[in-house]
Amino acid sequence: MNPAAGFSPETSASLRDPLARRRLTLLVLALVLLWPALHVAQFRPAALFDANSLRVMGGFLAGFVPPSTDSEFLKLLGRATLETLAMATAGMALAFVLAVPLSLVVTRSLSVSRIGPGPGRWPAAAVRAAARSLLMVLRACPEVVWALLFVRAFGLGPAAGVLALAITYGGMLGKVYSEILESVDTRPARALLEAGSGRLAALGYGLLPAAAQELASYTVYRWECAVRASVVMGFVGAGGLGQLMDQSMKMLNGGEASSILIVFLLLVLLADGVSMLLRKVLA
Amino acid sequence: MSARDATLPAQPKPCVPCLLVWAGLVAAVVASFAWLSLDLRTLFSAESLASMGRFIREFFPPDLSASFLARTAEGMLQTLAVSALGTLLAFGSGALLALPAAGRWGALTRAGARFFLNLLRSVPELVWGVLTVLLVGLGPFAGVLALALHTAGVLGRLFAEALENAPPAPERALREAGAAAAPAFAYGCLPLVWPQWLAYGLYRWEMNIRMAAALGFVGAGGLGQMLYFHLSLFQQAQAATVIAAMFVLVAAVDGASARLRRALVPAHA
Amino acid sequence: MLDLRGLRLVHPNGQRALDGVSLHVKRGERLAVIGPSGAGKTTLLRIAGTSLRPNTGDVQVLGEAPWGLAARQLRTLRARIGTIHQAAPIPPRLRVVSAVLAGRLGRWGTWRALASLAHPADAAGAHAALARLDLGDRLFDRCDRLSGGQLQRVGIARVLYQAPDLILADEPVSALDPTSADAALRALVAQCEGTGVTLVASLHALDLALRWFDRIVGMREGRIEFDLPREQVTQAMLQQLYAGDPLLPIQPPVDADSALDGEARAPVLMCR
Amino acid sequence: MLDLRGLRLVHPNGQRALDGVSLHVKRGERLAVIGPSGAGKTTLLRIAGTSLRPNTGDVQVLGEAPWGLAARQLRTLRARIGTIHQAAPIPPRLRVVSAVLAGRLGRWGTWRALASLAHPADAAGAHAALARLDLGDRLFDRCDRLSGGQLQRVGIARVLYQAPDLILADEPVSALDPTSADAALRALVAQCEGTGVTLVASLHALDLALRWFDRIVGMREGRIEFDLPREQVTQAMLQQLYAGDPLLPIQPPVDADSALDGEARAPVLMCR
Amino acid sequence: QSTPATVLRVSAIPDEAPTELQRKFKPLGEYLQKATGLPVQFTPVTDYAAVVEGLATNKIDLAWLGGFTFVQARKRTDGGAVPIVQRAEDAVFTSKFIVPADSTAKTLKDLKGATFAFGAPSSTSGSLMPRYFLMQDGINPERDFKTVAFSGAHDATVAFVASGRAEAGVLNASVWDKLVEQKNPNALKVRVLATTPTYYDYNWTVRPGLDPAITRKLTEAFLALDPANPAHKEILGLQRASRFIPTQASNYDGIEAAGKSAGLIK
Ligand SMILES: Nc1ncnc2c1ncn2[C@@H]1O[C@H](COP(=O)(O)OP(=O)(O)OP(=O)(O)O)[C@@H](O)[C@H]1O
Ligand SMILES: Nc1ncnc2c1ncn2[C@@H]1O[C@H](COP(=O)(O)OP(=O)(O)OP(=O)(O)O)[C@@H](O)[C@H]1O
Ligand SMILES: [Mg+2]
């Protein structure tokens, strides 16, 4: 308890921030890596303001109004929307079923053997690593490859597309779920595990009260991505909005594109609403 | 024990709207499966399994010839650069947009920012790609912009929700000690949401590595275009190499993310 | 009951939290650990609760060596240990009733536990535990709507409801006023009295330590300075322990048993 | 300095936290609020700290009516109030140095504040504040690596570093051992002595309240039961306040000024 | 392994927009349904490989394939996929190189250093054959063009060039003629720079193991389409065919050779 202690030579050395050097190194390293990346990506923001391309762009965007209201096209659009919603929902349901067990295995804050560390530490770490790699394989393999694989089982049609979606999204959900569960306050769950509770109970009483909202909003967001991602479905003959959009854009049919974009926007707003609702329910 | 403790308080009523929401969700899922008439049992028939097994075997062995590996490496580099820059731009703009979208500057800006974010992300990358190509010409830069625009919408929303979910006490304490908005945020809230933001950012980078794939048509070449090309021509050995390269990138980002997060989680975790 | 020998623990950042601690606690004993902030009290209790593993040293809890057990048995052992944490580790959005019922998760099956989140499986039990701490009326409130002292009592109620064989309490009454603190300790002691439950608590309030505990362990800088029946603890020893400024004179110890008269002798609902 | 009149506050869930409280505190006064758990002490301090607005009643802090001020002036006013919270509201990942420097955010420019997160702007100042609480050696540690009492002291150091005109302390020493608690209160009192800084604290430890504070306010169920100079507080009053079980005999008050002799009179670095 | 057919499952390579393919197929599908007595189910896809996978794994019975796709399907089925008919035009098929109307290019050689759009990588007329002929002209696409993009479909290639996204492109003559006829706004903004020599292209192929009786019925139905019959004329018009003629696998050996020399078949 000596206020003057801070000024002895010995402590003035302890006033130097021990992290300063590491932070500086990291900063320099990041800048050094950024340069070649800019080069490879041909980064030239000046191109954004080129008068000529702005004109081309303007002309193209002008084609977006008015949105196409051709009744034939609207019928097609309506059907594609329904199909897409159904495929996204089914795909997400499957992805959820796949992701939940895997994420529970991967989540470190639910690991009993890490306390201490206790018995079964290495097997548990190995299982975690294996599940983690499995999640990575699931999501790193492009959807097309999965879709082509499942065509062999289901033939052309929505089944192969839905399954491809479910697999890749399962990989993503699993990873993100476990990261969310690790980034909330994990002390309550840990306290429960230390009192002998099981993993699922610790999840329910220790983590979910804090994480449920975030988990729900992420799941809804993924559903919304699934709606947009129906391009993949088109590969294997399941149609949907994504494919319609792809086609209209390639053909530079602005009217159709803007109609579809409006549908996308409405769906995104719907998803936002659902997300809000879920978060309220879970609060 | 005082009188008020003697009796069990009345159990609060169950929340009917909540039950309705859950029922609605279940109904939607069931309806989807029924409408698509999905029958997943075919997946496990011996014939399907054998056929899928053959498909997988075709990818082995991957093409490991030096010339092809060199091309793959080049593709990796481009994919990496395009996705990294796109994600970096999106991270910055997403963070800036997340603040108003989390309702920090009032309900009106919140609605406005949310709508803008929704607009950014309701347009898929591929569509942004078409627009950016018109703007800056075929080439990787168009890909960077396309990724950045869409990802900014995504990250902005995710960041905003992380902000809204973070415990408010530390930041409020600072505001109540007279701190201005920005420093109070930096000292009271950012340390709480930062790991989550970082996780989302890295994870979106990972997604963009896969997406830069689909952006092949804007001339953002890279692994995506190679994969599309070789799969179209049934050159599975080459496709396998490209997929392996994508695995490497994704695993690298995933590992980096895991390490960074480990350094950031609290000691009690 | 609790047999710790030669514990040494250095945290990853180089902080030496325990530096050769041995402690033996018999069944039914009530022991208070005191000492200055940073002495290693929390660390010691966490090791006794099998939630931290010492770098070196022998640990025996409830007759078993936890770090030699298989995962399943370790879980059973942990279910028999109740820990009251310095800051109650309860998610703010959880309801009080669930927070208390969580005490029995170690003994409930997973389904029962999860179902109880939606519909409390044993509201009456939780209520009884809370009522012993004068908090019965907040049963269905959310934990973030409680005052600091109320939340701390929820943490105590959880352990009362758990009805463990060994209670480890880390500053269980730091946020409570003198009367509530006294009442809370009385409830804890009542839980142990006659049922052979062991109680080890770390306390900053010396008067409470001397009033409710038979045996006092003084810690300082990761070591045990003294370990004596309360009658033998002198003012000088305490002075020495908190070395530095002159200490406040300490209360003459009150006989804990005589304090357990009256309503506090009410039926002990939780004990097995 | 602090002028509260007829405060009434009912929480959204129907809990009546304050029920007609009036309090007048003069410049340089040192006042302790005591009372059972749930009495409304935290609520009262939060209203005085302008972080909660009462349902009805008049609030005047440091000569201004906070709820009539423009945002900018309210901010300036708040920068002059230092609050020590019951549970230190510090993000676990923040480093101790940043947590302490955060005390001056109200007076620093935005850039200085942000830059200081990357590289501490005033490590020496933070160190001096921490050293007064015997915690100087943990300057660059992360807050989640501290013991309970250490974290609480970081919260106190933040307010010492802030050097406000009014200090509101909500159970500032609940996690500290008697000596550290005494030392921490001494540091707070030293900060106020002679500089006209006002100190309002809620305390559970009556001995400390009577030792360090001139004026004692007893609260119970949202009302003020008594508000007297410490000399006039009797054992019976305290008994009544915590009504229920017989209370422990209370320490005779010690003169705070005489306790401030010796090293504690060392230069007060923080005061403006 | 012939499965008893209850439905005739048909698909087509996505060389045009899937909605367009579906529209084109509708009357033909009804006609085939009548001729074979089987319900016909058409699934449009957007991935070439999916069609071939479908044929190879008996998930599709009949498919409209490009020449090069047929060669790939034949390789994947070990010669099991059999072409039954092709349009008269497919025997003398060509591709058109297009540039924006105001381009200064006069020959293919002038395109060096330009951005160039192919159709889909496995399209015969949008990628393989043009690539083969370019190489014979001494132009290696990967080396000599600034950027090579794949538009994915023939009409999309026109849109690419018309909008200035690519400085040149190539598509099949049949789609080009259709766009010109329809006065497609994109087609008006581009001109033809060069036309390739002729080669064999599209055909209708049946999967290995399809019931021979059905194969026979299908072949006869196609060959019976008569431009003089107004109902048939509509079908033929949509298929852009004057009439259908029999074809055989060996017609496509040339394409296989071209594919090998262009390095697209290993
Ligand atoms: N996770 C951790 N990482 C690093 N050091 C730690 C960690 N937890 C505790 N320590 C350090 O170990 C020492 C002992 O801590 P412990 O929590 O056991 O003290 P304590 O006696 O409970 O103190 P208090 O009375 O303040 O709660 C302290 O110096 C503390 O800073
Ligand atoms: N956010 C809230 N919502 C509802 N009720 C609340 C809230 N905060 C506090 N209360 C209730 O208001 C009353 C007064 O609380 P307060 O925190 O002021 O008590 P306190 O005197 O500080 O108690 P303690 O000594 O336990 O900290 C308590 O009954 C408490 O449960
Ligand atoms: Mg402690």
Ligand SMILES: [Mg+2]
């Ligand atoms: Mg309080």
